[in-house]
Amino acid sequence: MILTDLRDYLAARKRASVDDLAKHFEMETSAIEGLLATWMRKGRVRRLKDHLPCGTCGKCESAVTDIYEWVGINGCADPARRH
Numbered sequence: 001m002i003l004t005d006l007r008d009y010l011a012a013r014k015r016a017s018v019d020d021l022a023k024h025f026e027m028e029t030s031a032i033e034g035l036l037a038t039w040m041r042k043g044r045v046r047r048l049k050d051h052l053p054c055g056t057c058g059k060c061e062s063a064v065t066d067i068y069e070w071v072g073i074n075g076c077a078d079p080a081r082r083h
Helices: 003-013 018-025 029-041
Strands: 015-017 045-048 067-070
Touching: 003 015, 003 018, 003 029, 003 067, 015 018, 018 029, 029 045
Parallel strands: none
Antiparallel strands: 015 067, 045 067
C-alpha cells in the first residue's frame, strides 16, 4: 500500500479508526500509524480525540479509539480537487 491509497480511502470515508484502516488494507496497526503520521505532518489528516459515542473510559485499545479524519488541502477534503 502506498500513501495515496490511504489518502483516497480516508478521503472517501472522511473518518476511520486505525483498526478499520488496518483491517481494510490488511496491515499491522503500527504500519498504518506510520502512514497516518506522514499525512499528519503534511497537515492533511488530524486525530480526533475523545470522539467515541460511549465516552472515554480508557478500557478500549487505542487502535479502536484513535479516529483519524481527512482534512485535505486548504480545507478541501477531496484529494482530486486542488486549490
